[in-house]
Amino acid sequence: MAPYLLGLRLDGRRVLVVGGGRVAQRRVPALLDAGASVTLVSPSVTPALDDLIATGRVTWERRPYQVGDCDGAWLVHACTDHRDVNTAVAAEAEAKRIWCVRADDKDASAAWTPASGRVDEVGVAVTAGGDPRRAAGIRDAIVGALRDGTVDARRHRTKPVGVALVGGGPGDPGLITVRGRQLLAQADVVVADRLAPRALLDELSPDVELIDAAKVPYGRSLAQEKINELLIEHARKGRFVVRLKGGDPFVFGRGGEEMIACARAGIPVTVVPGITSAVAVPGAAGVPVTHRGVSQEFHVISVHVAPGDPASTVDWPGLARSTGTLILLMAVERIKEIAETLVRDGRSPETPVMVVQDGTLPTQRAVAATLSTVAERVTAAGVRPPAIVIVGEVVKVGQEIEMVRAERIP
Numbered sequence: 055m056a057p058y059l060l061g062l063r064l065d066g067r068r069v070l071v072v073g074g075g076r077v078a079q080r081r082v083p084a085l086l087d088a089g090a091s092v093t094l095v096s097p098s099v100t101p102a103l104d105d106l107i108a109t110g111r112v113t114w115e116r117r118p119y120q121v122g123d124c125d126g127a128w129l130v131h132a133c134t135d136h137r138d139v140n141t142a143v144a145a146e147a148e149a150k151r152i153w154c155v156r157a158d159d160k161d162a163s164a165a166w167t168p169a170s171g172r173v174d175e176v177g178v179a180v181t182a183g184g185d186p187r188r189a190a191g192i193r194d195a196i197v198g199a200l201r202d203g204t205v206d207a208r209r210h211r212t213k214p215v216g217v218a219l220v221g222g223g224p225g226d227p228g229l230i231t232v233r234g235r236q237l238l239a240q241a242d243v244v245v246a247d248r249l250a251p252r253a254l255l256d257e258l259s260p261d262v263e264l265i266d267a268a269k270v271p272y273g274r275s276l277a278q279e280k281i282n283e284l285l286i287e288h289a290r291k292g293r294f295v296v297r298l299k300g301g302d303p304f305v306f307g308r309g310g311e312e313m314i315a316c317a318r319a320g321i322p323v324t325v326v327p328g329i330t331s332a333v334a335v336p337g338a339a340g341v342p343v344t345h346r347g348v349s350q351e352f353h354v355i356s357v358h359v360a361p362g363d364p365a366s367t368v369d370w371p372g373l374a375r376s377t378g379t380l381i382l383l384m385a386v387e388r389i390k391e392i393a394e395t396l397v398r399d400g401r402s403p404e405t406p407v408m409v410v411q412d413g414t415l416p417t418q419r420a421v422a423a424t425l426s427t428v429a430e431r432v433t434a435a436g437v438r439p440p441a442i443v444i445v446g447e448v449v450k451v452g453q454e455i456e457m458v459r460a461e462r463i464p
């Protein structure tokens with residue numbers, strides 16, 4: 055017979071747990087979250103349960119189970135390693151008409167614990183014919199869909215308003231945050247950057263208005279003004295606007311300018327940080343941006359203005375003197391000048407460099423070089439933006455990691 059699913063409101067009610075092992079360790083926190091007053095009967099407990107006991111959240115009777123322990127309980131969990139003890143606990147509970155969950159024998163158990171999960175106020179509970187792994191798998195799929203917005207649990211709640219500046223991550227659609235994905239699923243209008251993860255845009259429902267910010271005409275700074283106007287105009291019409299950007303909105307993403315423009319217009323703005331390509335792309339290429347004993351600092355630099363250009367505010371001599379990792383964005387077209395500047399200002403021409411194009415995407419590729427060879431290698435390999443240039447000894451660490459992996463992992 056299929057079980058009858060019920061949500062027990064255990065606040066302040068006594069629950070007896072017999073057994074102090076791994077099963078009890080999993081069950082007790084959920085009972086406490088539901089407000090239950092938990093009594094645990096067992097000669098010994100795991101360290102995790104011991105912590106709960108030490109903080110006074112669980113009452114521990116340090117002894118074996120004895121008849122009468124079920125008295126006053128609303129619910130009983132029999133989860134010892136001994137079948138005869140679990141049988142005795144279940145028999146006492148049954149005689150007293152108390153629901154008992156047996157961990158060792160689903161067929162002999164009066165009640166089953168479903169695989170459960172929670173996303174905000176939505177609770178998910180799954181049973182699968184007594185197969186806990188299957189139930190957990192289904193629960194994970196549902197909880198995942200609720201979290202990423204594929205299943206919209208918020209449909210009947212107040213719709214978000216204004217503008218959300220959402221960091222889409224470096225390109226792989228799996229690297230946007232859960233919050234970012236949820237807001238994207240609720241958008242009426244999406245204004246997307248050139249580097250915003252394209253795959254996420256394909257998932258938008260057909261009634262969502264998609265504006266490609268890369269195609270807004272007027273040249274660089276005027277285009278930004280036009281984008282600000284679009285955000286404000288749509289939000290004023292009561293539409294929820296998601297401004298989807300590559301990486302993090304505030305790392306060379308002009309998120310600050312858009313935020314100021316919206317604030318001036320009285321439009322509420324939510325900021326959802328993103329995983330910046332500055333850290334994620336080196337990581338995807340196997341290069342740690344810091345490494346103990348090698349580099350204890352990393353500098354993230356936009357090279358949209360070349361070194362030596364009067365408009366540049368970058369302290370190139372300072373960067374050349376430092377031993378930290380340099381992460382250069384928008385640098386591919388100016389790589390020759392950059393490498394020459396760093397060498398002229400004091401970095402060794404032998405400093406390792408790696409250039410990573412299309413990081414985290416299926417087309418990702420990397421070119422390894424040194425400061426003296428990088429310009430030539432980038433040209434020979436035909437590297438195109440978007441790319442990240444990593445300068446420093448950490449590149450060698452990445453190569454060492456790769457070598458060890460290739461040797462050891464088939």
Ligand SMILES: C[S@@+](CC[C@H](N)C(=O)[O-])C[C@H]1O[C@@H](n2cnc3c(N)ncnc32)[C@H](O)[C@@H]1O
Pocket residue numbers: 223224225249299300301302303304305306307329330331332335382383384385410411412413414415439440441442
């Ligand atoms: C205008 S900046 C935006 C940075 C973004 N806000 C971030 O946090 O990643 C664009 C530059 O980021 C770098 N970039 C972004 N995504 C990249 C990727 N998937 N692979 C390599 N470089 C990337 C390139 O240097 C590109 O020219």
